[in-house]
Amino acid sequence: MKGAALAVRIFAGLAVGLVTAFLVLPVVALLLRVSPRGLLAELADPEVREALRLSLATSFAATALVVLLGLPLAWLLASARFPGKRILEVLVALPMVLPPTVAGLALLLAFGRAGLLGGAFSALGISIPFTTAAVVLAQMFVALPFFVGAAAAGIRGVSPLFGEVAATLGAPRWYAFLKVIVPLGLPGLVAGAAMGWARALGEFGATIIFAGNLAGVTRTMPLAVYVRFETDLESAVALSVTLLAVSFGVLLAVRTGPFGAPSDAVRAGR
Amino acid sequence: MIPLSMFPIRRSPGLCVLLLALAAGCRPEAPRPGERSLTVFAAASLAEPFGEMATAFERSGGGIPVRLNVAGSQQLAAQIVRGAVADVFAAADRDAMKFTADRGRVLEPAVLARNRLVVVAAARPDVDAVLVSLLNLATPGLKLVLAAPEVPAGRYARQALRNLSRAPGYGAEYADRVLENVVSDEVDVRAVLTKVKLGEADAGIVYASDVAGDGAAAQLAGVRVIEIPEAYDVEAEYVIAQLRSVDDSAAAAAFIGFALGPAGQAILERHGFLRRRTTP
Numbered sequence: 363m364k365g366a367a368l369a370v371r372i373f374a375g376l377a378v379g380l381v382t383a384f385l386v387l388p389v390v391a392l393l394l395r396v397s398p399r400g401l402l403a404e405l406a407d408p409e410v411r412e413a414l415r416l417s418l419a420t421s422f423a424a425t426a427l428v429v430l431l432g433l434p435l436a437w438l439l440a441s442a443r444f445p446g447k448r449i450l451e452v453l454v455a456l457p458m459v460l461p462p463t464v465a466g467l468a469l470l471l472a473f474g475r476a477g478l479l480g481g482a483f484s485a486l487g488i489s490i491p492f493t494t495a496a497v498v499l500a501q502m503f504v505a506l507p508f509f510v511g512a513a514a515a516g517i518r519g520v521s522p523l524f525g526e527v528a529a530t531l532g533a534p535r536w537y538a539f540l541k542v543i544v545p546l547g548l549p550g551l552v553a554g555a556a557m558g559w560a561r562a563l564g565e566f567g568a569t570i571i572f573a574g575n576l577a578g579v580t581r582t583m584p585l586a587v588y589v590r591f592e593t594d595l596e597s598a599v600a601l602s603v604t605l606l607a608v609s610f611g612v613l614l615a616v617r618t619g620p621f622g623a624p625s626d627a628v629r630a631g632r
Numbered sequence: 633m634i635p636l637s638m639f640p641i642r643r644s645p646g647l648c649v650l651l652l653a654l655a656a657g658c659r660p661e662a663p664r665p666g667e668r669s670l671t672v673f674a675a676a677s678l679a680e681p682f683g684e685m686a687t688a689f690e691r692s693g694g695g696i697p698v699r700l701n702v703a704g705s706q707q708l709a710a711q712i713v714r715g716a717v718a719d720v721f722a723a724a725d726r727d728a729m730k731f732t733a734d735r736g737r738v739l740e741p742a743v744l745a746r747n748r749l750v751v752v753a754a755a756r757p758d759v760d761a762v763l764v765s766l767l768n769l770a771t772p773g774l775k776l777v778l779a780a781p782e783v784p785a786g787r788y789a790r791q792a793l794r795n796l797s798r799a800p801g802y803g804a805e806y807a808d809r810v811l812e813n814v815v816s817d818e819v820d821v822r823a824v825l826t827k828v829k830l831g832e833a834d835a836g837i838v839y840a841s842d843v844a845g846d847g848a849a850a851q852l853a854g855v856r857v858i859e860i861p862e863a864y865d866v867e868a869e870y871v872i873a874q875l876r877s878v879d880d881s882a883a884a885a886a887f888i889g890f891a892l893g894p895a896g897q898a899i900l901e902r903h904g905f906l907r908r909r910t911t912p
Binding site for chain 1: 704706707709710775777780782814816817819827830832833
């Protein structure tokens, strides 16, 4: 028995070491390839700044829309019981496991000019592909499941007692949700929004297929990295490091911020 | 944090075996007798003829299976320079080949075939009404997709537009006005064709071979072809070379010989490519 315990510990130790190295090494390799001066030179490049600006603007817009439109769905999945709920949960999670290229093709066939809703959009004078709006839609499509999943878990973590108490005091359900459940479930919501944002920022496959690739309009940072990999590796590395720094900064801010760690009081329902 | 030093790693032979097995599995192209294969990196526009060529070569020669990797030439060149394992590289222009040659990755390249460009228009009533001649490519609001300037097809397309700017009636600013209409720089020429076929873009510029030859009917679904007058068209030149230090140099040379020989050239011609000039 003692031998087995030792073997498990050895495996666990090795796995921790290997996995950490596996995750950290590629990042280190990127950092080793770039000099501070090279990085600054890249950031002075108008095309790079345009891509960075576009990436930040679209990913934050997508996140805001995802939170606004995803929250009611998360609430429904967390608190209601209805037939077909499992199926709805799987459908909502589906974009997480779809290859992004498949997502891009699906978006094109649904919202493209010649797609399912193309006729309706044309009647309204709207054409989505090749626009910044298409970038935001592609990002929303991949980010929504992350937010809804985490937000539903966060809401479920709040004891229903809080809502019931609020209801006995005469608060309507939606009011109790917004004023009581949301603040208590905030850590989960924030974590979900951060995950969704990170996914939106990194979106590549669906964007290049559904939105195309044009500087200043649809060429976000991941697309710029891809384009430059072929022509200018140093530049691609500098762009990657920039993207890495932005993601790291935002995720760190979320983790260490006021809503970073789920509060034990909320979890216990005390 | 678990202090790793306390684990007596050396006393765990099973794990060492596992790690060794993992490491061995990572070795590419382990030379095994009877399991020879040839990896050919080919420009996106060569997808169909090279697919056919691979089968024909396998049947004709020593039965060596050919694995094809098809993408934009500039992308393949970048992969080769960064150490991708391949035996043969067929590029849609000399620039992509030069990129690999300058870094010592390929042997002397040979001209493989030639190609022309055509404009493809989405077969939609609204596009039919607007896009009648090449002049209309400059109509404001037209959604044009080109391959990115880094892609051979994109470079050729921009050259053709500049050539057309010198044509009577087009005007010197024709190319710039057309480029104003570009809504996306696609990563290879096939993506251009797909977006036009889907009707998402109004028009694009692709190789004549992309919409000609055996598969023409399928390729042409949803697309109308507008020819570029020969005087202003660009002649794309495809080059093929063997990579340096490949496992099976004879097989690579044999494949290139096959592609340049009568059988290979006939396949290319059937797919709408122009025969290479035998005199340089």
